[in-house]
Amino acid sequence: MGSGKVTTGSAPFDFQGKHVTVAGLGVSGIPAAKALHARGALVTVVNDGDDARSREQAAGLEALGITVRLGDGATLPEGTELIVTTPGWGPGKPLFRAAAEAGVPVWGDVELAWRLRGPDAAPWLAVTGTNGKTTTVRMLAAILEAAGLRTAAVGNIGVSLLDVVLGEETYDVLAVELSSYQLHWAPSLRAHSAAVLNLAPDHLDWHGSMEAYAADKGRIYEGNQVACVYNVADKATEDLVREADVEEGCRAIGFTLGTPGPSQLGVVDGILVDRAFVENRQKNAQELAEVSDVRPPAPHNIANALAAAALARAFGVPAQAVRDGLRSFRPDAHRIEHVADLDGVAYVDDSKATNTHAAQASLAAYESIVWIAGGLAKGATFDELVAASAKHLRAVVLIGADRALIREALARHAPEVPVVDLDRTDTGAMLQAVTEAKRLAVAGDTVLLAPACASMDMFTNYNQRGDAFATAVGELRA
Template sequence: MSSTPVGGRLDGLTNGSADWSGLRVVVAGLGVSGFAAADALNERGAHVVAVDAGDPDANTALGERARILDILDVDVRLGAEHVAGMPPDFAADLVITSPGWRPDQPLLVAAAAAGVPVWGEVELAWRMRAAVGPAPWLTVTGTNGKTTTVTMLAHMLRAAGLRATAAGNVGTPILEAVLHPEPYDVIAVELSSYQLHWSDSLAPHASVCLNVAPDHVDWHGSFEDYTAAKGKVYANTKVACVYNVQDPTTEQLVRDAEVQEGCRAIGFTLGMPGPSMVGVVDDILADRAFVEERKTSAAELATLDDVRGDAATLAPHNVANALAAAALARTYGVPPVAVRDGLRSFRPEPHRIADCGEVDGVRYVDDSKATNPHAALASLLSFEHVVWIAGGLLKGADVEDLVREAAPRLRAVVLIGADRAVLAEALARHAPDVPVVDVPSTDTGVMDVVVEHASGLARSGDVVLLAPAAASMDMFTNYGARGDAFAAAVDRRGAGRAAGGDGSTDPEGGRS
C-alpha cells in the first residue's frame, strides 16, 4: 500500500460511487484504455497526470485524445522524457498503467521504488463498478482463442435475452462497458496476460483459461511467470472455473487457485464428456455439467454444423472455443437453445482461418492471427495437405514441437520475415524431405511472390495456408495488414487465371 497520506483510501475504492475526489493519479499510456481511465478518474474529481511517449503529430489518434483531455483540464504530458520516471512535481497516490507497459518500464520501476501502487485499467474498471447490482463478469484468457470465445459467449448471452457485451482485450475498453449509461446484465471479458498481471481484486462469476503455451515470455520474463499470470483469471471466482481437459496446465491452474466457497471445476473436451464436463458426442455439443442427472444424462447444446456456420472448414480449436463459451454461458443460466442460437449468429473475426477462395483446385486460407506456434499448429492440424506460409517475428518462441507435429501434413513451405531462418533450421531437422522456399524480401508488396511460390508447390485439393507462427511487425503494420496482403495477392492470382494468364509474377527468393 502507498506510503502517501491518502494511500489508505485505496482500500475503500471498491465501486464507482466511492470518493475518488482528490486522488492523485498518473495514467501511464494514452491508448484507448488509458484515455478511458483518465476521463473516468477526472470526472470523479481525481487529479490526473496523463503521460505517453508518443508524438501527437505522428499519431493523429493520440493527438485527438490528448486534445480532448486537455479541454477537460487533465494534465497531459507527451514525449519520451515524461515516461522515464515518475513526474517529479506530482506526488502520486496511484499509477494506472497501459496493459502493454512491462514491469521493467522506468516509470513503473520508479513507482514501485516509491511505494506507489500500480493498477491496470482492468483493476480500475472492477473497482468502478456500480455499488449496487453490478454486472457480473465472465472472464476469458488463454494463449489462443480468447477473442473468438468471448464473442461467441456474448452472442449466446444476447440470444438468451440478456443485455450483454464483449469487452476488455477484445477491443472495447472494459471501463467503458462498466460505466455505460445503460447498464449491462452481464459482461464477457477478454483478459490478456498483461492485463491479468496488473489485476488483483477481480472476483468473476465464472472464468476460463483456454490453453497455455509459450508466448510473451519476453514481457513476463519466463514461461512460469506467464503461466502464473494466466492462472490469475481463476482467483476469487464465484461459481465455476472452466478448464481445458486436453491441456493439463489449465486444470492445474484451477487446482492452485484460491476461489470462493462452492465454486465448481468444469472441464471442456473435444471427446466424450464425463460428469461436470461439456464435450462432443457424435456431432453434438453435449452438457454433462449443468443438468440435474449429470451422472447418467446430458443436454444437447448445439451441433458441429452450428459451430461451422458458413465456413468451409470446421477447425477443432473453434469447437473447443465454442464449448468453453457454452460452459461459461451455462454457469449464468443460459438455456441450451440460446447456446445454439448464439453459435448460429456468430461470425468469426477476420484473419482467423478465413477462406480467401479457390484457384485451380487449391484453397487459400488466411490465418494471419496465428501469431505464435501454438496457434499455427492448431491451424495446420485443421487440414490434411498444406503448403504453409510461415515466418515473421518469433519473439523467442520455440518452433521445434510445431514443426515436428506439423511435418506429416506439409506439402511444402514458403518462409518470410525476419526469423525465417529459425523455421528453416527446424524444418531441416524434422521435415528434411519437404520443399522449402526462402523469400528474403521484407517489402510488404512481396506477398504476390509468396503466393506465386505457394501456388507452384500446391496440388489440386491442397490448402495454401498463411499461419505464420510469428508476429508481423517486421514487414506489416499488424497481422490484419499481413492477412489483407495475402488475400489481395490471392485475388490477383485468381483474376489473372480467369483472364487466361497464369496469374504469375516475377518470383524472387530461392529454394533452400
C-alpha cells in the same frame, strides 16, 4: 481449488483530491484519465512518446485541466498516491519500480473499470488464454444474445471496459476478454465464472518467464463464484484452477474434444454435450449443438465453442440458446478464413496465427498443406511446431525477417518437405509467396497462411498481412 471465502466486490476508493498518475496515452489511457478527472482526482499523465499524435492527445487532456508529461514515462510524479497503467506497460518499467519503492499501488484499466462499477453492475464472464480469446468471447456473446440477455463482448476485444462500465446502457451480463497484461494489473477482479483456454509461451519478454505469464493468466480464476472452466487437454490450465482461491461452491468445469466425464463438456458422435450443468451428471448428458453448427469446425474452434458454452451454461443459459448462438456466430476476418478455391485448392487466411501455438492448431485442421509462414519470431522456437505438423505439409513458402528459424526447424524435422525461401521483407513479397504456393499445390491441398510469427517486419499488423494474402489470391484468379 481453494475454499476460502473471497468477497466479490472491492473496497470503495475515493478519488476526490487524490494524486493519480496515468501511465500511457491511447485507447485505455485517455478514457482512464478522463474518468479519474471527472471523479475529482488530480491527474497527471506520463507518456514515453513525444510525437505529433501524442502532442495532439495531450492538448485535448490539458484543455480539461489534466497535466500531461510527454517524453518522460520513467519518473514517478511527486505526491503520486495511485498509478493507473495502460496494458502495454510492462512491470519492469522504472516508473513501477519507483512506485514499489514508494509503496504506491498500480492498477490497470480493467482494475479501474472493476472499481468503478455501480452496485447493480452486470456480472462478468471472463476469458483468457494464449489463443482463441476473441473468438470464444464473441461466441459467448452470441449465445447470451440467443438466450435473450442484454450483453456485449468487451475488454481486450477492442471495446473499452471503462466505456461500458461508465456508459448509460445497462446489461444483464458481460462477455469479457482479458489479456495477460490486463490481468497482471487487476488484483481485485472477481468474475462470475472464467475460462483459461490454453497456455503456451507468449509475451515472455513482458512477463519475464513462463511461470510469471501463467500466474498472470491464472488471476482470472481468483474469487470466481460459479465455475472455473479449464481445458482438459492442457493440464496447465487445470493446475491454475487447483491453485485458485474461489468462492465456496465454485466448481471446476472441463472441456474436451473427446467424450466428457462428469463436470465436463465434450463431443460425442459429432454432438457437443454437457455433463456439467445437468441433473445426475454421473449418468446424464445434455445435447447442446452439432459440430457442424461451429464455423469453421476445426478442432481448436470446437474447443473454443465448448468453452463458450461452458461459461454460458454456468450463467444458466438453456441448451437451445447454445445451438442458436453458435449457428448465428460468424468468425472475424483473418481467423481460418476461407478466401477462395482455385483448381481444386483451398486458400485459407489465418494471419491471426501470430505464434506457434495458434499456427499448430491451424495446421492440424487440414490434411495436406502448402504452408506460408514467417515474420517476427518474438523469441519463439519452431521445432515443436514443425515436428507436430510435418505429416500435414506438402510444401512450405517462407517470408519475413526470422524465416531462417523456421527453415532450420524444417531441416531438422521435415527434411523431405520442399521449401521455398523468399529473401524479401517487403509487402509485395506476399504475391510471390502465393504464386509459389499455387505452383506447389495439387488438387485437394490447402494453401494456408498461418505465419506463426508477428507481422510488423513487413506489415502494419496481421490484418494488413491477411488482406495482402487475399489480394494476392484474387490476382491469381484474374
